[in-house]
Amino acid sequence: MTRDENKEGIRGMANPGRYGIERVAYWLMRLSGLGLLAYFVAHIYETSNILRGKVGWDELLEMTQTMEGHILLTIVIAMCVFHTVNGIRVMLGHGGVGVGRPARPDYPYKSASQNYRHKIGIYSAILLAAVAMMYGLAVMFGE
Amino acid sequence: MRESTIMKIHYGTALAAVALVAVHILMRLTQGFAESLEYESVIANYRFVPYAIMLELILVLLSIHGFNGLRVILLEIRQGRTYEKAVSYGCFAAMIGLIAYGSRTIIMTNMGMI
Numbered sequence: 001m002t003r004d005e006n007k008e009g010i011r012g013m014a015n016p017g018r019y020g021i022e023r024v025a026y027w028l029m030r031l032s033g034l035g036l037l038a039y040f041v042a043h044i045y046e047t048s049n050i051l052r053g054k055v056g057w058d059e060l061l062e063m064t065q066t067m068e069g070h071i072l073l074t075i076v077i078a079m080c081v082f083h084t085v086n087g088i089r090v091m092l093g094h095g096g097v098g099v100g101r102p103a104r105p106d107y108p109y110k111s112a113s114q115n116y117r118h119k120i121g122i123y124s125a126i127l128l129a130a131v132a133m134m135y136g137l138a139v140m141f142g143e
Numbered sequence: 144m145r146e147s148t149i150m151k152i153h154y155g156t157a158l159a160a161v162a163l164v165a166v167h168i169l170m171r172l173t174q175g176f177a178e179s180l181e182y183e184s185v186i187a188n189y190r191f192v193p194y195a196i197m198l199e200l201i202l203v204l205l206s207i208h209g210f211n212g213l214r215v216i217l218l219e220i221r222q223g224r225t226y227e228k229a230v231s232y233g234c235f236a237a238m239i240g241l242i243a244y245g246s247r248t249i250i251m252t253n254m255g256m257i
Contacts, residue, residue: 037213048244050257139176
């Protein structure tokens with residue numbers, strides 16, 4: 001097999017099935033980051049409507065305080081919580097916390113850093129994001 | 144700037160932003176959610192100087208963190224001297240633009256220039 005045939009490109013890198021939950025976390029981290037950046041830019045634009053006075057602000061609220069707006073905000077809450085909790089896990093990992101001791105690479109070449117501690121961290125991030133989403137729904141639709 | 148320094152800034156801005164955004168969200172929950180978004184309530188928030196300073200800090204921290212994150216993602220996809228320079232300068236310019244636009248809202252509302 002030549003080097004080119006073996007090269008799967010971005011599809012190979014994107015495949016979340018090959019490397020377990022760590023690769024899923026990698027993608028969720030990037031997607032939630034991009035989603036949050038898009039929301040942040042939109043939020044800055046949205047809040048600038050306050051400069052249009054009470055009428056402009058009320059017009060904006062009419063547009064955003066809807067069922068769709070609340071659902072979007074719920075997704076933002078989930079992205080925010082996942083990105084935060086998983087980000088703290090990544091920071092700790094980069095600092096050497098919870099990645100195991102360095103050892104000679106022997107067959108079956110299990111990566112010490114991909115251990116149960118970090119897996120628990122990823123699952124916790126997903127669980128907390130779901131709980132925060134429920135809380136957000138209760139606050140926004142419970143009124 | 145060295146990438147290791149940029150990553151330290153990335154993590155520092157993230158931790159600081161988490162604390163400040165938590166305060167920002169809790170402020171929405173001190174009143175009812177819909178009540179806290181009423182015009183008078185939002186204006187009162189902006190006119191309260193410590194809160195306006197906190198909003199400005201959140202704006203700067205999240206802009207730095209967000210656009211550096213975007214830069215990292217774009218550099219993971221493709222590499223090359225010209226491309227890397229274009230992405231870095233593009234993200235920096237977008238960050239400055241967003242900070243300037245957000246600051247305009249905070250300053251004008253805080254000073255009653257509506």
